Amino acid sequence: MKKTPERIEALAAEYVLGSLRGAARRRFEQWMMESGRVRQEVWFWEEKLGGLAEDVPENQPPASVWKNIERRLWGAEQPADNTVRGLGRWFWPSWSMLATAAVLVLAVVLVQQPRPTGEQLSGAIVQANLEDPLWLVSESGAENLLKLRSVAASAAEAGKDYELWVVPENGQPLSLGVIPAGGVHQVRLSDEAREALSRSRTLAISLEPRGGSPTGAPTGPILHVTKLYSL
Amino acid sequence: MAQTDADQDQLMRLLMKIAQQDRRAFQELYESIAARMFGLCLRLAGQRELAEEALQDAFIQIWHRAGEYHSDRGAPLSWMMTIARYRTLDLVRARKARQATSDDDLHDLDDGREGPLEFSLREAGAEKLTGCLDELSDVQRDSILLSYYRGFTHEELAQALSSPIGTVKSWIRRGLMALKRCLEQ
Numbered sequence: 043m044k045k046t047p048e049r050i051e052a053l054a055a056e057y058v059l060g061s062l063r064g065a066a067r068r069r070f071e072q073w074m075m076e077s078g079r080v081r082q083e084v085w086f087w088e089e090k091l092g093g094l095a096e097d098v099p100e101n102q103p104p105a106s107v108w109k110n111i112e113r114r115l116w117g118a119e120q121p122a123d124n125t126v127r128g129l130g131r132w133f134w135p136s137w138s139m140l141a142t143a144a145v146l147v148l149a150v151v152l153v154q155q156p157r158p159t160g161e162q163l164s165g166a167i168v169q170a171n172l173e174d175p176l177w178l179v180s181e182s183g184a185e186n187l188l189k190l191r192s193v194a195a196s197a198a199e200a201g202k203d204y205e206l207w208v209v210p211e212n213g214q215p216l217s218l219g220v221i222p223a224g225g226v227h228q229v230r231l232s233d234e235a236r237e238a239l240s241r242s243r244t245l246a247i248s249l250e251p252r253g254g255s256p257t258g259a260p261t262g263p264i265l266h267v268t269k270l271y272s273l
Numbered sequence: 274m275a276q277t278d279a280d281q282d283q284l285m286r287l288l289m290k291i292a293q294q295d296r297r298a299f300q301e302l303y304e305s306i307a308a309r310m311f312g313l314c315l316r317l318a319g320q321r322e323l324a325e326e327a328l329q330d331a332f333i334q335i336w337h338r339a340g341e342y343h344s345d346r347g348a349p350l351s352w353m354m355t356i357a358r359y360r361t362l363d364l365v366r367a368r369k370a371r372q373a374t375s376d377d378d379l380h381d382l383d384d385g386r387e388g389p390l391e392f393s394l395r396e397a398g399a400e401k402l403t404g405c406l407d408e409l410s411d412v413q414r415d416s417i418l419l420s421y422y423r424g425f426t427h428e429e430l431a432q433a434l435s436s437p438i439g440t441v442k443s444w445i446r447r448g449l450m451a452l453k454r455c456l457e458q
Contacts, residue, residue: 051450052446055449055452055453056445056446056449059420059421059445060358060359060362060421060424061426061442061445063426082345085345088346089346089347089351090402090452090456091421092347092348092350092351092352092354092355093351093402094402094418094421094422095309095313095354096309098309098312098313098316098422099312100308100309100311100312101308101312101315102307102311103307103308103311103324103328104325106325107307107311107328108300108303108307111303111332114329115333115336243337269337269338269340269341271337
């Protein structure tokens with residue numbers, strides 16, 4: 043189906059309202075990934091209809107809800123504390139840099155797809171001023187393959203390459219090699235990379251000398267950090 | 274109960290900290306919005322167990338997705354409420370919970386609702402959408418509000434409003450488009 047302005051308008055409203063269901067809903071989520079115009083339309087409705095939620099009476103949830111959230115995120119033995127966890131030491135300088143570049147790296151849009159077996163992660167690397175995502179990322183679970191489809195990514199500057207990394211919850215990022223800025227690129231994940239990715243669900247792309255980082259750790263600026271989701 | 278700009282700024286600050294894995298900020302966020310969010314989940318789900326699960330899932334998504342929030346997506350609170358709403362609708366549909374919900378369960382809810390859509394929400398909704406809901410016909414407005422607040426399917430709406438499904442679909446579609454024209458003015 044073509045994305046005409048009329049269809050986008052009508053479907054976005056029904057998507058947010060919730061009356062768009064089943065296969066049509068999943069198709070529309072694909073549209074959201076592919077087009078900034080579609081996302082804008084969805085956000086318009088989320089904001090407008092979101093106001094309706096403010097008038098629903100409050101209701102205090104039982105304490106067990108918060109306990110379960112903590113348990114699911116961090117395990118039972120670790121209560122909330124002030125410790126910053128998750129991204130390893132390597133990552134911290136980059137995070138502050140990213141904060142300045144926060145306008146550059148924006149949303150990750152969910153892809154909802156039926157998953158026949160186990161979890162499959164997917165997501166998109168998007169940039170604020172571009173309609174289309176730079177890359178779409180999806181995992182094909184059975185063979186430990188991570189597929190990157192380049193959509194709006196442009197080639198790295200002369201003498202440079204983009205390098206893809208799994209950012210584990212702790213420790214050094216794991217290189218997934220250099221990625222091209224065109225076409226479809228597949229990476230086979232080692233067991234270690236697969237394991238780290240399924241825990242942290244975080245990928246990063248850095249700019250490296252041609253052929254990739256000479257040291258095995260990122261040396262250039264981190265251009266994008268993205269979280270993947272399983273649905 | 275409208276959120277002030279200061280509240281929204283505070284939520285924004287919390288989200289930025291959460292994006293950097295700050296657990297204390299996450300707990301603070303939970304304490305400040307959980308009751309509001311649970312109210313919405315409960316209304317949509319029509320039963321506590323499912324609403325509690327949706328609330329948990331929503332906060333887990335917020336933890337993972339805080340870094341995705343940006344101002345184009347609307348105010349921080351509506352972004353988070355949207356996450357909770359979609360999750361509740363997903364769970365309700367996955368389990369077809371409504372079919373299993375007896376009238377007794379509905380009476381257990383202490384939100385004082387009566388009829389398909391209580392008057393107070395209809396009024397509040399009209400105000401929130403800057404009077405634009407008033408421009409719709411009664412059936413258009415009720416179909417939209419019932420979908421929003423109760424997650425009614427087309428079939429359920431048809432039953433509640435004693436009308437054919439095709440008619441209900443067209444009420445929603447036309448109502449939404451009329452609403453948009455009005456909101457854009």
